[in-house]
Amino acid sequence: MNVLEVDDLKKHYPIHGGMLRREVGRVRAVDGVSFSIAAGETLALVGESGCGKTTVSRCILRALTPTSGAIRFDAGDGTVDLATMPKRAMRPLRRHIQMIFQDPYSSLNPRMMVGDIIAEPLKVNGVPAAERNARVLELLDLVQMPAVARTRFPHAFSGGQRQRIGIARALALNPRLVVADEPVSALDVSVQAQIINLLLDLQDRLKLSMLFVAHDLSVVRHVSDRVAVMYVGRIVEIAPTDELYRSPRHPYTETLLAAVPAPDPLRRGRQMKASGEVADPAKPPPGCAFHPRCPYVQDRCRTDRPELAEVAPGRWTSCHRAREIELAGVA
Amino acid sequence: MSATTAAAQDRWAEATQLQLTWWRFRKHRLAVISLVIVFLFYMVAAFADFLAINDPHATDARRSFIPPQAIHLFDEDGFNPHVYGLRGVRNMQTFQLTYTPDPNRKLPVRLFARGYTYNLFGLFETDIHLLGVEGGQRTDGIFLLGTDQLGRDLFSRMIVATRVSLLIGLAGVTLSLLLGIILGGISGLYGGWVDTFIQRVIEVLRSIPTIPLWMGLAAALPNTWSTTQVYFAITVIISLIGWTDLARVVRGRFLSLREEDFVVAAELAGASQGRIIFRHMLPSFASHIIAAVSLALPAMIVSETALSFLGLGLRPPAISWGILLQDAQNIQVLANAPWLLSAAVPVIVVILAFNFLGDGLRDAADPYG
Secondary structure, three states: OEEEEEEEEEEEEEEEEOOOOEEEEEEEEEEEEEEEEEOOOEEEEEOOOOOOHHHHHHHHOOOOOOOEEEEEEEOOOOEEEOOOOOHHHHHHHHHHEEEEOOOOOOOOOOOOOHHHHHHHHHHHOOOOHHHHHHHHHHHHHHOOOOHHHHHOOHHHOOHHHHHHHHHHHHHOOOOOEEEEEOOOOOOOHHHHHHHHHHHHHHHHHHOOOEEEEEOOOOOHHHHOOEEEEEEOOEEEEEEEHHHHHHOOOOHHHHHHHHOOOOOOHHHOOOOOOOOOOOOOOOOOOOOOOOHHHOOOOOHHHHHOOOOOEEEEOOEEEOOOOOOOOOOOOOO | OOHHHHHHHHHHHOOOHHHHHHHHHHOOHHHHHHHHHHHHHHHHHHOHHHHOOOOOOOOOHHHOOOOOOOOEEEEOOEEEEEEEEEEEEEEOOOOEEEEEEEEEEEEEEEEEEEEEEEEEOOOEEEEEEEEEEOOOOOOOOOOOOOEOOOOOEHHHHHHHHHHHHHHHHHHHHHHHHHHHHHHHHHHHHHOHHHHHHHHHHHHHHHHOOHHHHHHHHHHOOOOOOOHHHHHHHHHHHHHHHHHHHHHHHHHHHHHHHHOOHHHHHHHHOOOOHHHHHHHHHHHHHHHHHHHHHHHHHHHHHHHHHHHHHOOOOOOOOOOOHHHHHHHHHOHHHHHHOHHHHHHHHHHHHHHHHHHHHHHHHHHHHOOOO
C-alpha cells in the first residue's frame, strides 16, 4: 500500500522577456518526476543544489502548485490528487502531511513558547486544550526533551534541541507522511548523528512514512529504505539503499558516492570528482543532462535522452550505458 | 553551576521577546537617557499650564523685550527665593525701554502660587501654578527667558508650545501609522498589481519636493478656519508624506516574513490566514514598527516647526515652537532680544532624544539586523 504516488510531476517557471513580457523560455525546475512511498517506508531524495528536490517536496506539501502531473496521496479515507487540489480544499488535508524544516532557527517562532509551538497544529485543528497539554508532554518525551522546555522560548535552545522541537511539532498530528527537507544539514556533525538516531527511533516506534530530502549521500544511508537520485529536474536512479551504495548504476550516483567522506583513506577506491557545474534547468543540455560532466560519455549521450528504465528488480536508472559500465560504490 | 546563575538562566530561558528587547535596550545608555528626556517632555506637555508661570497669551506693551531674569535663592536672611521688581526706563537716544532690577522691590517666589485660570486636562478649572510671585504690580512676574515684543513671557509660551508641537507629532504619526500599516500590509500580503500600484503611488508622493507641496496645501486652507481646524489640516498634510516610509517598512517585513519558515510551518499546520497574520507576522515586526515610529516622530515635529516657521503651518494665536521661532526671523529683533532664539533649544533636544531613542529601540528589537 503506497502512501504517496508521484506521477510525471512537472514544475516549470516561465521566463518573461521583451516589452510585451512574452514567455521566452522556461525553467524546468522539475521535469517529469515519478516515485512512490510505501506505508512505513522512508525514501530519500538526493541531489546537488538546484536539482529540483526542494521543489518536489514543496509541490507535495502544496506550498507550490505543480505545472502538471499527479500527486496521489492516501488520506486514509480514499486517495486524493494533491496536484490539482484547490488551495482551500487543502486545509483539511494538511494535517496528514507535515514537514521538518532545514533551518531550526527560522522554523520556530521566536515569540512563542515551545509548548505553544508544538501545540499549534493541534490547536488549529481543533484539539481541546486539556488534550493538547497531555499531547505536548508526550511529544516532548518522544523527542527526548525535558518537560520544562514547554514554558521556555526557542532562544534558550541549541540547534539540535530546536530541531527536536521542530520534529515534535511535525509529529503532533500523527501525520501519514512526513517531509523532511534536509533536516540535519544545518547542524554540527555530532548533532547530526543524534537527530538521525532520533529519526531512526521514531521510524521504529511510529512506523513513519517519510520523504527525506538531502544534498549528500552520507546522512541518507542510515535513515532511508530507498534512495532516489535527482539531477536537473529528473530522477536518474532509484534503488534500495544498500544496493545503491554497493553498486550504483548511474555515473552521477557514483560521483555523489565518491564525495561521501571515508573514515579510512587506505580503503578508499577510485577518486571521482564531479567537474563543472550543474546544468542550468532553463537550458538543459541536449541528450542526457549529465553528459557534459560524465566520464563515460558517448556520442549518443549527447543527442538521445535516456529514459528511466528498470535494469534489475527494483533498480531503475536512466543511463544508456547502465548495463555496460562497471561503477564503483562504497563498502 | 551555582544556584544564582541557574536561576538567571531559567529567567532568561523563559523571558519573552519583549523582555529580552527591554534587557538589551537597558544596556544602551544614551537611549535610556533619551527615553527619560522624551518622557519628561511629554510630562511637560501634559502639565503645560501648571508649569507655565504667566499667561502665555497676555500682552502688555510695558514689559516688551524684558531680558531673561534670574531667581535669587538667598538673601541676607538666608533661604528666601525672590526676584527683583523691574523698572523700565526709556533710553532717550534709542527710544528703547531698558529694564533695570530694583533691589528695593523684592518679590518672593512661591511654589503652587495662584496665577491665571486654566483647565487641567479639560476637566477642572484651577489657577494653581508651580511657580509664581506674591504681590507686585501687574507688570511684575518671573520672566526666566525674557519676553517678546508684545510682552508675553517666553518661558511660559515655550512650555505651552511643547504641547502643540509634540502632540502634532503623535497625531501625525498615528495617522501615518494607520495608513502605512493598512496600505503597506495590503501591498506586502497580496503582492501582484495591487503592490505595484501602491508602490508607484508612494514613489510619486515621495518624488514631490515636500516644501512646495506643503506650501500648496497650506495655501489651500481657507482663511476662515479656526485654529483647531488648521491644526487638524496641518496634521493631515504632514502625515500625507510620512506614511510612505512606514508603509515601506511594513511591506518589507511582510514580504520577508511570508517566506520565513515558521510562517510556512503554520500554514502547513492548516492555520487560517488571520491566525498567521495576527499570531505570527504582526508580533514579529511590532518592535520594528515601534522603532520606525520613534524615528518618524522627530521628522513630524521638525515638519511642523518648519511649516509654522515659514508661516505656512499653524497661525497665531496658536503657540508652537515654529511660531515662537517665527519671532526670531527678524535680524533686528534678534539683535535686540537674542533670547527669542532659545525656542530652538527644545526642538534640538527633543529631536536628538527621539533619534537616539529610535536607534536604541531598533538595535534592541533586532540585534542581528
